Amino acid sequence: MILAEIWCSLARRRPFNWAVCVALCLMLSACNHNEAKLGSRPVVKVNDSVLSAEDFSNMLAARLKAFNGLAAKDSGVIAQAKNSIVQDFIVQTVTQDWAQKNQIFVRKEVLDSELTKIRKAYPDDVAFRKALADEGQTYDNWESRLKMTVLERQVLDELRKQIKPPAAEELNAYYQANRGLFNLGAAVHLRQIVLKTENHAQLIKKELSAGKNFAELAKKFSITPEGAAGGDLGWIEKGTFDLFDTASKLAIGARTQVLKSPFGYHLIEVVGRRQAKSLAFEEARAKIEKHLTAIREQENYSRWLEAQILKARVFKDDEFLRKIYVQTRGNK
Numbered sequence: 001m002i003l004a005e006i007w008c009s010l011a012r013r014r015p016f017n018w019a020v021c022v023a024l025c026l027m028l029s030a031c032n033h034n035e036a037k038l039g040s041r042p043v044v045k046v047n048d049s050v051l052s053a054e055d056f057s058n059m060l061a062a063r064l065k066a067f068n069g070l071a072a073k074d075s076g077v078i079a080q081a082k083n084s085i086v087q088d089f090i091v092q093t094v095t096q097d098w099a100q101k102n103q104i105f106v107r108k109e110v111l112d113s114e115l116t117k118i119r120k121a122y123p124d125d126v127a128f129r130k131a132l133a134d135e136g137q138t139y140d141n142w143e144s145r146l147k148m149t150v151l152e153r154q155v156l157d158e159l160r161k162q163i164k165p166p167a168a169e170e171l172n173a174y175y176q177a178n179r180g181l182f183n184l185g186a187a188v189h190l191r192q193i194v195l196k197t198e199n200h201a202q203l204i205k206k207e208l209s210a211g212k213n214f215a216e217l218a219k220k221f222s223i224t225p226e227g228a229a230g231g232d233l234g235w236i237e238k239g240t241f242d243l244f245d246t247a248s249k250l251a252i253g254a255r256t257q258v259l260k261s262p263f264g265y266h267l268i269e270v271v272g273r274r275q276a277k278s279l280a281f282e283e284a285r286a287k288i289e290k291h292l293t294a295i296r297e298q299e300n301y302s303r304w305l306e307a308q309i310l311k312a313r314v315f316k317d318d319e320f321l322r323k324i325y326v327q328t329r330g331n332k
Contacts, residue, residue: 043324044086045315046093051086057324059085062136064326078326086316092148094308099155106150114150115143159297159304166292174288175281182279186238188248189272191231193217194224194264201258201265208255214269223264235274243268 039054063081064072071077099105122128132142175182191214195201204217218231226233236244243259247268250256259266 041317041320042315043317043320044089045313046090047097047313049089049093049096051089053320053324056085056321060324060326065136073326082321082324086321090309090312090314091305092152094305094312095152095155096148097312098308099151102158104151104154104158106147106154111143111147111150114146118146156297156301159301163293163296163300166289166296170292171285171288172281174292175284179278182284184235184274184277184279186276187235187274188244188270189274190233190236190244190247190268191215191218191226191271192224192233192266192268193222193227193231194266195221196223196264198258198260198265201267205258205267208267214255231269232271 039052039057041053042050043053043056044051060078060081063085064077067074067077119125119128122131129139132139193201193204193214195204200221204221207217208214215230215232218227219229221227222231233244236248238245238248241261243256243261243266246259247256247270250270252270252273254270256266256268259268
């Protein structure tokens with residue numbers, strides 16, 4: 001029996017208190033098969049694209065790093081991770097092949113724009129590279145994954161062109177059958193700025209008192225996702241979050257003192273207030289159309305994907321995949 005271990009790069013680079021090690025265990029003669037041959041062996045092939053044992057093992061280790069050492073060795077977790085890797089490879093390959101056939105490519109300027117957006121979230125290139133290293137990723141692998149994400153988005157955009165918008169009769173029928181969905185409770189419209197430290201929050205509070213714009217400060221300093229939208233939380237009903245309930249008691253235009261939560265230190269502003277109401281059809285129309293269109297898009301994508309997979313030449317070495325197992329080692 002040969003035991004050929006393929007250690008994932010992230011296990012070598014990132015200081016976990018444990019590391020995932022994926023091994024290939026084959027009952028083969030050592031004189032006929034060496035570790036390099038095991039690593040290059042195809043485990044999945046879709047049309048002309050091949051996923052090697054080494055690449056599969058590294059992907060498996062990367063997926064399992066989110067689990068603790070015990071969960072990462074659970075047979076159910078491992079089987080699910082393996083299946084997910086195989087399915088993702090199949091979907092990505094048929095998507096790439098269809099895109100190439102239909103002359104859909106990721107232009108350099110489009111990819112550069114996406115890269116710039118993401119890197120702007122980091123103070124400098126050192127912080128960006130450190131974040132990649134912490135995730136066990138090389139820059140080239142990260143860029144390749146981003147390019148695939150952009151390509152998938154472009155394919156979806158092309159498939160959306162096949163969707164006919166729902167007719168007025170369909171929209172009205174959905175509204176009549178689901179009237180309860182359009183009953184809105186009393187709510188307040190809030191925006192917030194969330195900071196990591198109380199000192200920082202007090203400094204921002206002074207800036208607001210001096211007349212600085214709340215939304216602009218949220219965009220610049222807030223650490224939560226809605227900060228990019230000026231801290232806009234939208235309409236919040238009572239009972240969503242204790243801090244929001246506190247803010248809801250204030251008048252429109254008023255702001256809270258610095259409030260602490262597990263997420264950080266909050267400054268919350270009341271933008272508006274509404275009473276409980278039922279939306280009329282015309283008020284709900286855009287929301288209904290968006291909902292029904294999303295359902296059609298998903299159904300169309302599912303049919304398209306099924307057709308692409310049925311047409312593809314797919315090979316999967318199930319026996320070999322079963323022999324790829326997981327070990328964990330604690331770091332000293």
